[in-house]
Amino acid sequence: MKSSLLALSLSFLFFTLLTKPLLGRSDPLLDLDGDKVEAGSAYYIVSIIIGAGGGGLTLSPNRNGSCPLDVTQHSSDLLRGYPMFFYPINYSNENRGYVHESMDVNIQFYANIISCNEPMVWKVDNYDEKRGAWFITTNGVVGNPGPQTLPNWFKFVKIGVGINAYKIVHCPSDVSESIVHLCSDVGINYVESARRLALTSTQPFRLGFIKAQVLPS
Numbered sequence: 088m089k090s091s092l093l094a095l096s097l098s099f100l101f102f103t104l105l106t107k108p109l110l111g112r113s114d115p116l117l118d119l120d121g122d123k124v125e126a127g128s129a130y131y132i133v134s135i136i137i138g139a140g141g142g143g144l145t146l147s148p149n150r151n152g153s154c155p156l157d158v159t160q161h162s163s164d165l166l167r168g169y170p171m172f173f174y175p176i177n178y179s180n181e182n183r184g185y186v187h188e189s190m191d192v193n194i195q196f197y198a199n200i201i202s203c204n205e206p207m208v209w210k211v212d213n214y215d216e217k218r219g220a221w222f223i224t225t226n227g228v229v230g231n232p233g234p235q236t237l238p239n240w241f242k243f244v245k246i247g248v249g250i251n252a253y254k255i256v257h258c259p260s261d262v263s264e265s266i267v268h269l270c271s272d273v274g275i276n277y278v279e280s281a282r283r284l285a286l287t288s289t290q291p292f293r294l295g296f297i298k299a300q301v302l303p304s
């Protein structure tokens with residue numbers, strides 16, 4: 088166990104060194120106005136499919152009806168949900184920059200209004216055996232990249248051309264070759280009192296970004 092963790096950290100280090108020059112070259116994400124998506128600024132994530140695709144991302148009680156909250160989607164396309172922030176690895180207030188495609192980020196809801204007394208940071212939950220899925224829940228942490236925070240990292244990958252549409256990918260393969268099979272899209276194939284986000288191999292959630300001008304209080 089100890090040695091495999093060490094191997095994991097070493098290959099993580101190797102990966103970050105290896106990809107550092109590449110990071111600058113991947114395209115910045117663009118919101119639906121065509122503006123670059125800024126790290127540490129607030130955005131809504133909404134379905135790119137108008138109408139039947141549903142609305143923005145929000146939070147709902149988890150499958151036990153309690154905390155931590157699960158990440159879910161409004162069924163109405165009139166609702167944008169809660170704004171959220173994207174924090175790339177090594178994010179700092181002084182060094183914000185833009186969010187680039189395929190960059191590992193933490194995603195944190197701006198959700199002061201919600202009372203669960205937990206950080207509203209996205210995280211892949213443990214496998215839910217009853218439902219046969221890995222749901223996206225909260226109670227993750229920002230930063231501290233390494234084997235112990237694998238479930239907290241996500242990427243946005245562009246889909247299609249001509250429109251600023253993306254999918255969310257959870258891809259710990261970035262950290263270690265040995266767990267490459269854990270690379271997965273995030274979709275909404277499971278509805279149980281809410282449209283719940285979960286890892287999927289079939290239908291990724293197709294999304295766009297809308298900048299949140301004023302944060303709700």
Ligand SMILES: *[C@@H]1O[C@H](CO)[C@@H](O)[C@H](O)[C@H]1NC(C)=O
Pocket residue numbers: 149150151154
């Ligand atoms: C729900 O409760 C059961 C039994 O306490 C527990 O095993 C399971 O992990 C819980 N699931 C969630 C999503 O909290």
Ligand SMILES: *[C@@H]1O[C@H](CO)[C@@H](O)[C@H](O)[C@H]1NC(C)=O
Pocket residue numbers: 103104107176177
């Ligand atoms: C983050 O910062 C650490 C320490 O400065 C550095 O070693 C690492 O390469 C950085 N990672 C990325 C992805 O920029």
